[in-house]
Amino acid sequence: xxxxxxxxxxxxxxxxxxxxxxxxxxxxxxxxxxxxxxxxxxxxxxxxxxxxxxxxxxxxxxxxxxxxxxxxxxxxxxxxxxxxxxxxxxxxxxxxxxxxxxxxxxxxxxxxxxxxxxxxxxxxxxxxxxxxxxxxxxxxxxxxxxxxxxxxxxxxxxxxxxxxxxxxxxxxxxxxxxxxxxxxxxxxxxxxxxxxxxxxxxxxxxxxxxxxxxxxxxxxxxxxxxxxxxxxxxxxxxxxxxxxxxxxxxxxxxxxxxxxxxxxxxxxxxxxxxxxxxxxxxxxxxxxxxxxxxxxxxxxxxxxxxxxxxxxxxxxxxxxxxxxxxxxxxxxxxxxxxxxxxxxxxxxxxxxxxxxxx
Amino acid sequence: xxxxxxxxxxxxxxxxxxxxxxxxxxxxxxxxxxxxxxxxxxxxxxxxxxxxxxxxxxxxxxxxxxxxxxxxxxxxxxxxxxxxxxxxxxxxxxxxxxxxxxxxxxxxxxxxxxxxxxxxxxxxxxxxxxxxxxxxxxxxxxxxxxxxxxxxxxxxxxxxxxxxxxxxxxxxxxxxxxxxxxxxxxxxxxxxxxxxxxxxxxxxxxxxxxxxxxxxxxxxxxxxxxxxxxxxxxxxxxxxxxxxxxxxxxxxxxxxxxxxxxxxxxxxxxx
Numbered sequence: 001x002x003x004x005x006x007x008x009x010x011x012x013x014x015x016x017x018x019x020x021x022x023x024x025x026x027x028x029x030x031x032x033x034x035x036x037x038x039x040x041x042x043x044x045x046x047x048x049x050x051x052x053x054x055x056x057x058x059x060x061x062x063x064x065x066x067x068x069x070x071x072x073x074x075x076x077x078x079x080x081x082x083x084x085x086x087x088x089x090x091x092x093x094x095x096x097x098x099x100x101x102x103x104x105x106x107x108x109x110x111x112x113x114x115x116x117x118x119x120x121x122x123x124x125x126x127x128x129x130x131x132x133x134x135x136x137x138x139x140x141x142x143x144x145x146x147x148x149x150x151x152x153x154x155x156x157x158x159x160x161x162x163x164x165x166x167x168x169x170x171x172x173x174x175x176x177x178x179x180x181x182x183x184x185x186x187x188x189x190x191x192x193x194x195x196x197x198x199x200x201x202x203x204x205x206x207x208x209x210x211x212x213x214x215x216x217x218x219x220x221x222x223x224x225x226x227x228x229x230x231x232x233x234x235x236x237x238x239x240x241x242x243x244x245x246x247x248x249x250x251x252x253x254x255x256x257x258x259x260x261x262x263x264x265x266x267x268x269x270x271x272x273x274x275x276x277x278x279x280x281x282x283x284x285x286x287x288x289x290x291x292x293x294x295x296x297x298x299x300x301x302x303x304x305x306x307x308x309x310x311x312x313x314x315x316x317x318x319x320x321x322x323x324x325x326x327x328x329x330x331x332x333x334x335x336x337x338x339x340x341x342x343x344x345x346x347x348x349x350x351x352x353x354x355x356x357x358x
Numbered sequence: 359x360x361x362x363x364x365x366x367x368x369x370x371x372x373x374x375x376x377x378x379x380x381x382x383x384x385x386x387x388x389x390x391x392x393x394x395x396x397x398x399x400x401x402x403x404x405x406x407x408x409x410x411x412x413x414x415x416x417x418x419x420x421x422x423x424x425x426x427x428x429x430x431x432x433x434x435x436x437x438x439x440x441x442x443x444x445x446x447x448x449x450x451x452x453x454x455x456x457x458x459x460x461x462x463x464x465x466x467x468x469x470x471x472x473x474x475x476x477x478x479x480x481x482x483x484x485x486x487x488x489x490x491x492x493x494x495x496x497x498x499x500x501x502x503x504x505x506x507x508x509x510x511x512x513x514x515x516x517x518x519x520x521x522x523x524x525x526x527x528x529x530x531x532x533x534x535x536x537x538x539x540x541x542x543x544x545x546x547x548x549x550x551x552x553x554x555x556x557x558x559x560x561x562x563x564x565x566x567x568x569x570x571x572x573x574x575x576x577x578x579x580x581x582x583x584x585x586x587x588x589x590x591x592x593x594x595x596x597x598x599x600x601x602x603x604x605x606x607x608x609x610x611x612x613x614x615x616x617x618x619x620x621x622x623x624x625x626x627x628x629x
Binding site for chain 2: 051052053072073078079080083084086089090099100103147151
């Protein structure tokens with residue numbers, strides 16, 4: 001088990017594309033770190049650089065205190081679970097799992113015992129003599145996991161391992177992975193574009209955009225205190241609403257004004273010139289029937305999800321907002337509602353830089 | 359509807375056109391020579407084995423067969439093994455001058471055989487390799503190797519990259535990943551390459567004619583061509599020899615036809 005350090009990592013491809021820009025990341029021993037971001041954000045590249053499958057153009061990588069920047073994957077003692085599982089098609093499950101150990105010339109009976117123990121823990125005992133082509137997607141995924149676990153590596157690397165599973169299996173496997181991490185206590189680096197996986201699995205989550213690290217923090221911190229607009233909109237579903245307006249002082253209290261919207265801000269909100277973006281999460285918006293002053297809007301669409309409802313509201317004189325309300329509320333299309341936003345739920349951002357204003 | 363009938367008819371005509379020479383050779387090889395000249399017919403009335411018997415009793419047809427097997431066999435073995443390593447490097451490993459190497463390999467095949475026969479003859483004579491097995495295997499490799507490499511590069515490119523990456527992460531060196539993960543998966547590709555290379559060598563005529571001097575080293579195509587005597591052309595024996603030379607190859611190709619097409623188009627789509 002080991003810490004992983006990435007210091008000033010740059011990765012530029014010969015065609016000029018920059019995949020990573022001055023990336024600095026410390027992954028603690030035993031931590032489950034999720035690298036999340038949209039396609040092209042460079043998260044897979046970072047993972048592959050830790051594995052040694054890609055070489056950074058600048059910077060250093062250390063695993064367990066050892067500088068591995070120049071070392072090939074074979075010598076880094078890490079295990080990787082690929083998105084496509086990459087199981088060896090011509091080998092049985094047992095041989096797939098034993099491959100790494102056999103290469104290191106481990107004694108045969110020791111290998112057999114370890115393979116069987118891991119197979120048991122993953123429920124693969126019955127499938128040891130089958131070939132990958134005879135297994136279902138979920139079973140193949142477990143074999144890929146088993147192949148990694150058997151090696152007892154310094155760290156586990158996961159490259160979007162749940163993407164090829166159907167929705168139900170994805171949820172089950174997600175929980176299994178979380179349990180696995182608790183059981184092994186291993187350092188795990190996990191790449192995904194799915195923010196739900198990021199939030200549920202990560203000890204800490206690193207958000208990447210265009211090769212630049214946006215914020216690294218435990219999931220709830222990212223949710224409650226996003227450092228910039230990108231992180232705010234990426235984490236949380238449905239996405240945060242953004243209103244473009246300006247802040248001023250009214251009766252000594254900070255106030256936010258946008259078309260159709262006037263909202264009182266918290267007392268310590270920054271007041272400054274120029275446009276600001278107000279961010280508010282759908283779950284923090286309160287909708288009440290009737291007209292009680294304040295911000296008014298008309299319901300344009302209701303999406304019932306069972307446990308809650310997503311309500312699209314058209315602010316009178318302004319833009320659309322997305323709100324999430326409980327199952328007992330009964331918003332109706334074309335109904336006029338009052339929109340209330342608690343000041344604690346308001347996030348302010350600079351429209352130019354995207355940075356959060358405190 | 360009409361298009362399909364036209365296509366069907368066209369296909370049948372094409373097959374008849376292509377298969378007819380072989381059918382005729384087969385039928386004629388069992389027909390007495392006198393009948394061949396006086397009343398040749400597409401449907402044989404009498405069948406005799408005389409021509410075949412004569413091939414092996416009056417002439418020694420075993421020797422050319424043996425020579426062809428040895429030359430084609432060794433060429434195929436060398437080209438497939440060496441070609442596999444070369445193809446893997448070209449398909450997967452980045453190295454300086456890779457494009458140049460690939461272009462060079464292709465360029466070698468662009469020389470018409472006839473244009474290099476004379477210089478090759480002189481070279482082989484200097485090396486005392488005229489009328490020897492190496493004297494044929496070496497020139498054969500000039501066209502068989504590019505063919506083998508070309509086919510195998512297509513096969514290797516088709517394999518998913520993350521298999522080798524998984525092997526590397528598991529601790530396999532390039533060699534181990536090549537022998538224990540890649541090679542077992544290209545079995546069909548290697549087999550197809552071997553078959554196509556073997557057929558190419560088996561049918562080769564110009565080099566075999568130029569670089570052998572006597573019946574002890576003639577290969578099958580050369581031996582058949584030289585059946586022709588000063589006054590007579592032993593058509594019956596020529597036809598019988600042709601059938602013996604072609605039939606096994608035709609059977610092998612028919613059995614492996616799907617794989618062969620796969621081999622020729624490998625990498626064409628994925629790239």
